[in-house]
Amino acid sequence: MKALICNDDGITASGILASKKAVEELCETYVVAPETQQSGIGHALTLYEPLRVNEYTLRDGSKGYGVGGTPTDAVTIALFEIMDEKPDIMISGINTGYNIGKAELTTSGTLGAAMEAASFGIPTIAISLEVTRDDVKFENGAIQVDFNFACKMLNKLTKIVLKKGLPEGIDLLNVNIPANPSDDEFEVVNLSKRMYIPKIEERLDPRGKPYYWIGGEPYESHKPGSDGHALRRLQKTTITPIKIDLTSDMSLLREWLG
Numbered sequence: 001m002k003a004l005i006c007n008d009d010g011i012t013a014s015g016i017l018a019s020k021k022a023v024e025e026l027c028e029t030y031v032v033a034p035e036t037q038q039s040g041i042g043h044a045l046t047l048y049e050p051l052r053v054n055e056y057t058l059r060d061g062s063k064g065y066g067v068g069g070t071p072t073d074a075v076t077i078a079l080f081e082i083m084d085e086k087p088d089i090m091i092s093g094i095n096t097g098y099n100i101g102k103a104e105l106t107t108s109g110t111l112g113a114a115m116e117a118a119s120f121g122i123p124t125i126a127i128s129l130e131v132t133r134d135d136v137k138f139e140n141g142a143i144q145v146d147f148n149f150a151c152k153m154l155n156k157l158t159k160i161v162l163k164k165g166l167p168e169g170i171d172l173l174n175v176n177i178p179a180n181p182s183d184d185e186f187e188v189v190n191l192s193k194r195m196y197i198p199k200i201e202e203r204l205d206p207r208g209k210p211y212y213w214i215g216g217e218p219y220e221s222h223k224p225g226s227d228g229h230a231l232r233r234l235q236k237t238t239i240t241p242i243k244i245d246l247t248s249d250m251s252l253l254r255e256w257l258g
């Protein structure tokens with residue numbers, strides 16, 4: 001059994017090593033990830049720049065590959081250049097910071113990498129850990145994050161996926177681990193309505209020309225049964241089945257067209 005492990009926080013992030021640690025007793029692991037922080041890059045693919053691949057020695061002494069591009073680039077290089085055969089499972093993460101809600105999932109690089117692997121029919125898990133401090137989100141391995149509980153849950157889920165694969169019609173699983181777990185069960189939930197109200201910060205460069213930082217405050221509607229409610233209010237480990245097919249209601253469209 002072989003596992004491909006990728007992320008969007010970069011090859012030096014501690015979360016990717018946590019994923020490896022969680023499953024290495026179950027299968028052979030290949031760690032291939034972007035060289036730099038790629039959070040928020042979504043499912044982007046690099047088509048107009050050359051891609052470099054560098055070998056890294058991970059903190060556990062094992063080998064990893066850093067790809068000078070996006071999470072999707074890393075998955076593509078892993079599947080079609082580095083690995084000899086298709087992996088039995090792909091794991092994206094463990095991301096520092098949760099990935100919940102309808103809007104966030106389409107911008108997440110963690111989900112981008114997962115969608116790329118899942119589109120080739122590989123059973124895929126995207127996994128993210130809720131953190132309570134904002135500075136930890138882009139830590140690059142420098143700040144201690146406790147991944148122990150997340151590793152335990154990932155190990156448990158990977159065993160099931162390796163044994164059974166995913167059910168027909170489910171392309172990937174989006175998993176979020178609470179910061180202060182209330183139990184060690186998986187809570188099956190849908191995606192909550194969660195948007196950012198953008199707050200654009202304008203600053204001036206040394207030549208007086210303005211530049212911008214996109215930030216914002218989340219607007220949340222966390223109904224019971226959603227990932228936001230279960231994760232943030234109840235501190236449950238959430239799991240959401242995801243399909244890549246974005247087709248919406250065709251009969252509704254036919255009716256609307258008249």
Ligand SMILES: [Mn+2]
Nearest residue numbers: 008009039095
């Ligand atoms: Mn990230």
